[in-house]
Amino acid sequence: MLSRSRAPLPLRLAALTAVFGLAACGSGAPAAAPADPVFVTGSATPGASAAPTGSASPSAAASASPAAPCGVFPADGVWRSDVSRLPVHRSSAAYVSSIGAAAHLHPDFGSGTWEGAPIGIPVTPVKPGQKTVKVSFEYAAESDKGPYPIPADAKVEGGRGGDGDRHVILYDAAACKVYELYAAYPAGSGWRAGSGAIFDLRSHKLRPAGWTSADAAGLSIFAGLVRYEEVAAGRITHALRITVPRSRNAYVWPARHAASSSSDAALPPMGLRLRLKASVNTSTMPKQARVIAEAMKRYGVIVADNGSPWYLSGAPDERWSNDALRALKNLQGSDFEAVDVSGLMVSKNSGATRTG
Secondary structure (H helix, E strand, O other), X not given: OOOOOOOOOOOOOOOOOOOEOOOOOOOOOOOOOOOOOOOEEOEOOOOOOEOOOOOOOOOEOOOOEEOOOOOOOOOOEHHHOOOOOOOEOOOHHHHHHHHOOOOEOEEEOOOOEEOOEEOOOOEEEOOOXXXXXXXXXXXXXXXXXXXXXXXXXXXXXXXXXXXXXXXXXXXXXXXXXXXXXXXXXXXXXXXXXXXXXXXXXXXXXXXXXXXXOOOOOOOOHHHHOEOHHHHHHOOOOOOEEEEEOOOOOOEEOOOOOOOOOOOOOOOOOEOOEEEEOOOOOOOOOOHHHHHHHHHHHHOOEEEXXXXXXXXXXXXXXXXXXXXXXHHHHHOEHHHEEEEOOHHHEOOOOEOEEOOO
């Protein structure tokens, strides 16, 4: 059985350092990213539809419908950049050591339930014409006011009665937008949350410098999730979200927010990109694990929050094979290296990348 991370809550208003870029050591031009697989919100078994269950034993039932094709930000954006040929960052060894060179990768998602809730960060599809509601924020100065199209049955990370980060991720395929909340609770006719952000998945726009999102790094959580539909299609075309036990009071492009009070240069900044080394043999992995591992070689992972070391985020789905995903636990920190992405940056205030 996989287990959800019991990560400490991020320091949402930690003192910030100035935005800085990773030192450039030269880089190869990224290859054009392939088109995204069509996303399907909800869970289903092949050839049938399914709904989340209330126990660790999956049960088939009703409910997934295909969403209109909508990718994870533009193909020439930083999330979609091929980083397999970029130079190793000069501080790679120190960063990997501080995250945990001997610590094993942990897929923090799967099928079934853990402590009564689906395993992972769920995504709630937004239907056309969904009524919007008002959300009040603890960190209103760094949150998008909304309103937010939250259905009555919106899924909460950890379940409606759970604690922890309580992320709510709303995916509007028709508008190609995601609405993301942190520490979200129903409140009367609306909701209250720690922070919230709205992302246009067709745009390169980043959050204002210094702003958090529903994630400590000020990035989209949805963009970095492992989703079953992508793996079933045989490819993931974007970087993935990971957590680290300790970060530095700094952030690097494309992140917009720091979540630490430490100035230790050995600690990773928010937004740090790492990749699985090309030398790591993934050929014997089960398909679900192999597709994810190959994505980590090509697109890498992005440090997005404080939590347990090398915890990889994904959406729950009853079609995941927990046994197959468990093969990813054979990977450890020493199998990764930090990369220098500064050569891709067009502007520190845009997610667009150089393509030539």
